Amino acid sequence: MRQAERAFVAEGVKLIEVALRSGRPIETVFVATEGATPAIAALVAEVASTGARVFDLGPGVMERVADTITPQPVCAVVGAVDVSLESVLDRPAGDEAPVSPAGRLWLVCVDVRDPGNLGSILRVAGASGVAGVLACAGSVDPYNPKTVRASAGAIFNVPLVKAPDATATLAALRSAGCRLLGTTAEGGTDYRDVDFEGDVALVLGNEASGLPSELASSLDGWVTIPMATGTESLNVAMTAAVLCFEAARGSR
Numbered sequence: 325m326r327q328a329e330r331a332f333v334a335e336g337v338k339l340i341e342v343a344l345r346s347g348r349p350i351e352t353v354f355v356a357t358e359g360a361t362p363a364i365a366a367l368v369a370e371v372a373s374t375g376a377r378v379f380d381l382g383p384g385v386m387e388r389v390a391d392t393i394t395p396q397p398v399c400a401v402v403g404a405v406d407v408s409l410e411s412v413l414d415r416p417a418g419d420e421a422p423v424s425p426a427g428r429l430w431l432v433c434v435d436v437r438d439p440g441n442l443g444s445i446l447r448v449a450g451a452s453g454v455a456g457v458l459a460c461a462g463s464v465d466p467y468n469p470k471t472v473r474a475s476a477g478a479i480f481n482v483p484l485v486k487a488p489d490a491t492a493t494l495a496a497l498r499s500a501g502c503r504l505l506g507t508t509a510e511g512g513t514d515y516r517d518v519d520f521e522g523d524v525a526l527v528l529g530n531e532a533s534g535l536p537s538e539l540a541s542s543l544d545g546w547v548t549i550p551m552a553t554g555t556e557s558l559n560v561a562m563t564a565a566v567l568c569f570e571a572a573r574g575s576r
Contacts, residue, residue, distance in 0.1 A: 330403060330404040331351060332404065334402050335472075337363070342481070344370065350400050352376060352400060352401040353372070353399075354379050355368055355397065356385070391470075408485065412483050429455055429568065430525040431449055432497070433457065435529060437464050439471040439474065440474045440561075442463065442466060442468075442474070444474050446466070448561065455483065457482055457483070461486075466486065505526055505544060505546065507535070507548075507567070515566065524571070
């Protein structure tokens with residue numbers, strides 16, 4: 325239904341506020357009359373002034389329609405925010421990029437299945453100034469309710485692409501002059517020694533199996549975060565955070 329309607333649900337005051345401030349199209353708001361506070365009423369009135377429909381829900385209704393066990397008293401249906409791969413690649417580099425003004429950094433998610441991880445990756449991307457997040461076919465739907473919540477509103481501000489399969493996505497990035505660096509738990513270049521100058525795409529793999537071996541020939545190199553003995557790997561979202569902020573640190 326999310327795909328067919330090109331819309332998704334944002335639950336809670338914070339997400340709706342971010343969507344509103346970001347100028348995203350809010351179609352409908354649902355409010356549990358029992359839990360509506362003056363602050364929620366003011367937010368709903370502001371959203372309604374943009375043309376969104378508002379529906380008051382009676383006792384127990386929000387619990388049946390929301391995704392969480394103990395839902396917040398307000399949620400909204402928001403229009404899809406993803407953009408085309410071409411439009412992201414055509415964006416000029418700017419001050420928001422975590423690399424030099426001459427370059428940009430993208431995060432490419434290949435078979436990232438956990439919705440919380442993808443949401444956290446979006447949040448990291450927003451905080452570090454990544455040029456865009458590309459969720460390749462096979463990764464979790466970026467509009468999964470858990471992904472939206474985990475993004476903490478970043479989904480409304482970070483350029484997001486529902487990309488084709490990984491091979492086609494990497495080929496498009498290479499054609500655009502981008503350097504492709506895969507992440508691996510061991511055997512890659514120490515992330516502190518990586519040159520993040522120019523256009524770079526960090527390619528993140530599946531939580532359990534990493535990147536598929538068939539993508540190796542499409543990459544320009546591998547990046548590894550050294551870890552203490554006894555630690556097998558980092559969570560994929562934590563990996564993204566370390567690498568993105570290292571790129572941002574280098575630019576400063």
